[in-house]
Amino acid sequence: MWRCSIKEIGFDQYYQAEQTGWVLYVEGPTDLDILRSFAQTLEHMAFTSLECPFVHYVGNQPGAVRRHFHGLREANQDLLAVALFDRLDRELPDDLGAIGLMWTRREIENYLCLPDVLRAYARHNLHNDLFGQAEADKRVRLMDELIRDLVPPVALRDPQHAWWLNTKATDDFLDPLFHAYFTRLNLPNLMRKTDYHVLAGLVRRDELDSEVAEKLDVIVSVAGKARPEGDESTGSS
Numbered sequence: 001m002w003r004c005s006i007k008e009i010g011f012d013q014y015y016q017a018e019q020t021g022w023v024l025y026v027e028g029p030t031d032l033d034i035l036r037s038f039a040q041t042l043e044h045m046a047f048t049s050l051e052c053p054f055v056h057y058v059g060n061q062p063g064a065v066r067r068h069f070h071g072l073r074e075a076n077q078d079l080l081a082v083a084l085f086d087r088l089d090r091e092l093p094d095d096l097g098a099i100g101l102m103w104t105r106r107e108i109e110n111y112l113c114l115p116d117v118l119r120a121y122a123r124h125n126l127h128n129d130l131f132g133q134a135e136a137d138k139r140v141r142l143m144d145e146l147i148r149d150l151v152p153p154v155a156l157r158d159p160q161h162a163w164w165l166n167t168k169a170t171d172d173f174l175d176p177l178f179h180a181y182f183t184r185l186n187l188p189n190l191m192r193k194t195d196y197h198v199l200a201g202l203v204r205r206d207e208l209d210s211e212v213a214e215k216l217d218v219i220v221s222v223a224g225k226a227r228p229e230g231d232e233s234t235g236s237s
Contacts, residue, residue, distance in 0.1 A: 021226030025083035033197030046216035049223035109169035
């Protein structure tokens, strides 16, 4: 049923599967970069597992995980995998193969689009040898203004408000915010979706939702049980 050819998957991917013993499935490269930043902030053991994983990008499509993983498993029955999705409007299929996880919030960017993080970026984005405190204050005020324009007042008063959980953070908040921010500064947009991992590195440890550590724990568990080529151990159960 799941038979896939080497042409469909690629010999290099079968080789990576043998070398690592596990696969990480995420939407795209930004997700991996954000996970690394979160792991570094938390000083979590997952940082080592995420340094050079066998990662396969699948959009937000469980079917792509299912087909790819079962295809790889035709050559390596011991292969393990974690698939981490943005929140879907349906349950993950029972035959996914990989350990399937979904973020409780709309997407991974919802865990980093905090006002304090955006203000920190406004300061972080300065070359201190070129700009003084006046310019830093100006940029923070601009960021505050744009945040107030885009976030409902009730959500600004409550960091646990449903708006922070359910808004599509990239399309409906971060993208328009940074477009306006750099337009007002008469600069090219230096912060697009592919750069949002920079924001992840500015989230304070005490600001990170506990769910982030829970997801990283699962990654560590799977990576720890993996049996790379040449590893004769049975792995932990």
